[in-house]
Amino acid sequence: MRINLNDNGFHLRFAPLTLTRPLGNLRIGIFTNDERWKKLIESFDPTIKTEIGFTTEEYLQGKFKKQIGAFEVNAAIIPNEEIVATLFQLEEGNSLYTNETWIATVGTETLRINYTGNEPILIEQRWDIYQKNELVLKQDFELVTTGRKSQPLSKSNTLIGDKKDIFLEEGAVVEASILNTNAGPIYIGKHSEIMEGSIVRGPLAMCEHSALKLGTKVYGASTLGPHCKVGGEINNVVFQAFSNKGHDGFLGNSIIGEWCNLGADTNTSNLKNNYGNVSTYSYEENKEVQTNLQFMGLCMGDHSKCGINTMFNTATVVGVSCNVFGADFPSKFIPSFSWGGSNGFESFKFNKAIEYANNMMNRRGLALSEEEIEILGVIDKK
Numbered sequence: 549m550r551i552n553l554n555d556n557g558f559h560l561r562f563a564p565l566t567l568t569r570p571l572g573n574l575r576i577g578i579f580t581n582d583e584r585w586k587k588l589i590e591s592f593d594p595t596i597k598t599e600i601g602f603t604t605e606e607y608l609q610g611k612f613k614k615q616i617g618a619f620e621v622n623a624a625i626i627p628n629e630e631i632v633a634t635l636f637q638l639e640e641g642n643s644l645y646t647n648e649t650w651i652a653t654v655g656t657e658t659l660r661i662n663y664t665g666n667e668p669i670l671i672e673q674r675w676d677i678y679q680k681n682e683l684v685l686k687q688d689f690e691l692v693t694t695g696r697k698s699q700p701l702s703k704s705n706t707l708i709g710d711k712k713d714i715f716l717e718e719g720a721v722v723e724a725s726i727l728n729t730n731a732g733p734i735y736i737g738k739h740s741e742i743m744e745g746s747i748v749r750g751p752l753a754m755c756e757h758s759a760l761k762l763g764t765k766v767y768g769a770s771t772l773g774p775h776c777k778v779g780g781e782i783n784n785v786v787f788q789a790f791s792n793k794g795h796d797g798f799l800g801n802s803i804i805g806e807w808c809n810l811g812a813d814t815n816t817s818n819l820k821n822n823y824g825n826v827s828t829y830s831y832e833e834n835k836e837v838q839t840n841l842q843f844m845g846l847c848m849g850d851h852s853k854c855g856i857n858t859m860f861n862t863a864t865v866v867g868v869s870c871n872v873f874g875a876d877f878p879s880k881f882i883p884s885f886s887w888g889g890s891n892g893f894e895s896f897k898f899n900k901a902i903e904y905a906n907n908m909m910n911r912r913g914l915a916l917s918e919e920e921i922e923i924l925g926v927i928d929k930k
Contacts, residue, residue, distance in 0.1 A: 806850045
């Protein structure tokens, strides 16, 4: 089966995260949405080979290719088993809707069909990634653990809650930590580690090769994407992949892209002093917009970094390939390819930004591909 995850015109609504990827490739819960669709389809019918493509911005298509002749699927829908089963029943010309929300279309729409199963989770705004992370994480936990047996939990740990709500994949290491599953499950991926003295309140997802450093404090619902290393204190944070917050400092109600690094003792405000609702920068409207949320921390695009003791205001947005440093609060919106801090910013030279990105990636034996450099070049010129 071939499907395209369609941005459906909402590409900029999820920026800066979607400046470097389609909406369908964002991580929430345990999986990216393309990983989730593939797993659900192949669980429904193991004989099927699933190919996932993307209907997205033209400059992203070099890396995130579109499948020809595929079903078009709303990338903002978090699928469940019933959605997938219904998709298999669609015929040429059928479009599936839930209320007024489009789910999927086969070919050119000639007949509109109403979905009658359990209402799917819909990601409508950038901040839904952390706001709805608990719902998605619990759904993903059931998907990935049902019918399987966890690796044993070391007796050096203290478990508060039901042991069925903690799952350790092969190679996971957890020692001398306090793990509380009463509020939600804890998933520890392959070759991930929770180091001694950590205190975790679920729900938490740790994807493969991720780590909680010594004495880390975690409040759910939080997600560490693959190869992320986290220390200090976090509360309701989603890390996409390959990003680090290795030291003390607080980060709450935040979304961190790929290949980011937060310097030691970086702190982010997630609540205004007056306890009012926050405003934040919108790429879609090209201005700061008012939200109905009281809690919002940092949203940081791919390849951005900040120095030690950096302080971020409530609801700060940092673009792609930024280098932020200094002793005072920088501005609440930092455009892509910016270099500086509270004293002002200058343009981060493109060749230097590529060099610094590769320096970080080389530590993992990786480097920017030609397609990724082209994507960054387009962002730099905007």
